[in-house]
Amino acid sequence: MRREIPVRSSAGHYPIIIEPGLRRRIGLILKSLPGKRSYSSVLIVTDRTVEKLYLEDVVRSFDETPHVKIVPAGEQSKSFSVLEELLEYVAGCGLDRDSVIIALGGGVVGDLAGFAAASFMRGIDFIQVPTTLLAHDSSVGGKTGINLRAGKNLAGAFHPPAAVCFDPETFSSLSKREWRSGLAEVIKHGLIRDPELLSFALDIGSFETAEDGAAMGRLLEQSIRVKKEVVEEDEKEKGIRAYLNFGHTLAHAVEAEAGYGRWTHGEAVAAGMIFALELSERTFGIDLRSAEVEASLQKLGYDTRMYKNLDTRSLVERMKKDKKSRQGDIRFVLLKAPCEPVLMPVSETELLKHL
Numbered sequence: 309m310r311r312e313i314p315v316r317s318s319a320g321h322y323p324i325i326i327e328p329g330l331r332r333r334i335g336l337i338l339k340s341l342p343g344k345r346s347y348s349s350v351l352i353v354t355d356r357t358v359e360k361l362y363l364e365d366v367v368r369s370f371d372e373t374p375h376v377k378i379v380p381a382g383e384q385s386k387s388f389s390v391l392e393e394l395l396e397y398v399a400g401c402g403l404d405r406d407s408v409i410i411a412l413g414g415g416v417v418g419d420l421a422g423f424a425a426a427s428f429m430r431g432i433d434f435i436q437v438p439t440t441l442l443a444h445d446s447s448v449g450g451k452t453g454i455n456l457r458a459g460k461n462l463a464g465a466f467h468p469p470a471a472v473c474f475d476p477e478t479f480s481s482l483s484k485r486e487w488r489s490g491l492a493e494v495i496k497h498g499l500i501r502d503p504e505l506l507s508f509a510l511d512i513g514s515f516e517t518a519e520d521g522a523a524m525g526r527l528l529e530q531s532i533r534v535k536k537e538v539v540e541e542d543e544k545e546k547g548i549r550a551y552l553n554f555g556h557t558l559a560h561a562v563e564a565e566a567g568y569g570r571w572t573h574g575e576a577v578a579a580g581m582i583f584a585l586e587l588s589e590r591t592f593g594i595d596l597r598s599a600e601v602e603a604s605l606q607k608l609g610y611d612t613r614m615y616k617n618l619d620t621r622s623l624v625e626r627m628k629k630d631k632k633s634r635q636g637d638i639r640f641v642l643l644k645a646p647c648e649p650v651l652m653p654v655s656e657t658e659l660l661k662h663l
């Protein structure tokens with residue numbers, strides 16, 4: 309069954325379309341986008357893993373064979389060298405301001421291809437075709453970017469996609485680890501805004517259950533709706549969008565410190581959320597059931613304390629470079645009550661004591 313969720317952005321509205329088999333109809337979707345003239349050229353960006361699985365289906369959906377650029381799979385592709393190679397390729401293919409870039413893959417491909425689209429000729433259209441559960445988060449809201457040595461996503465742009473096209477059939481090729489990575493962001497949306505989604509996600513029990521069509525549809529749609537509500541209210545992260553960073557202050561530091569790819573983004577976010585929950589409980593003297601949430605996460609196979617093996621001081625130094633920091637003060641998204649996030653400075657002493 310087809311589902312369509314419109315998202316309001318500074319560039320107008322864009323649709324999030326969820327439909328089994330959609331990857332075979334991307335060419336048609338492009339023609340039907342509201343207010344769009346036909347695109348002069350199409351470039352698909354994907355990675356080596358997704359290429360083997362779904363590229364042919366997407367290519368065949370076009371009347372004329374699109375250009376294709378394959379990048380290496382993994383977080384390492386969110387780098388200047390890969391971005392440079394991609395942009396040179398875009399220029400070499402002769403794309404112009406009436407062209408479109410299609411990001412076919414997970415969050416890395418979406419962030420990289422989106423940033424290429426945001427910067428080529430100061431901005432051309434791009435379409436997100438996410439093939440992972442994790443990308444339900446990164447594909448909505450227009451954040452694009454790459455990592456710097458100094459930290460994750462430190463170079464990027466807000467550039468809303470022209471459409472986000474989910475084909476849930478592509479989730480069948482996800483490994484348990486990739487499921488785990490994506491589910492962490494669903495749980496985050498539950499913790500900051502949707503208690504019902506939180507219970508449903510935590511009680512999912514196993515990734516086999518999550519793969520079941522109805523359960524997955526519910527996780528995906530409800531989580532996307534939380535994201536939509538937040539980014540519609542605050543597209544450029546002047547206020548409440550920062551709450552979507554719950555668990556990410558420590559997570560980004562862990563990913564960079566351990567080496568990108570050592571832990572998946574969601575694995576790091578899961579640990580970061582437990583840390584933030586405990587910090588919230590101490591700060592506000594409340595019970596947020598952090599032990600219960602942690603037990604559910606551990607049952608699903610998350611290592612919620614992996615940061616204990618990393619150098620504490622280095623983690624704190626990395627957190628100072630987080631985009632939410634101000635004048636060197638580290639700021640965390642905490643919960644002052646269930647589903648009531650706040651952005652607050654946290655002292656280095658407090659962090660050093662508990663990391």
Ligand SMILES: O=C(O)C(=O)C[C@@H](O)[C@H](O)[C@H](O)COP(=O)(O)O
Nearest residue numbers: 445446449451460461549552553556
């Ligand atoms: O969309 C947002 O805003 C988020 O913070 C969502 C995060 O889950 C996502 O990982 C995002 O890419 C992190 O953004 P950043 O600004 O902290 O780099």
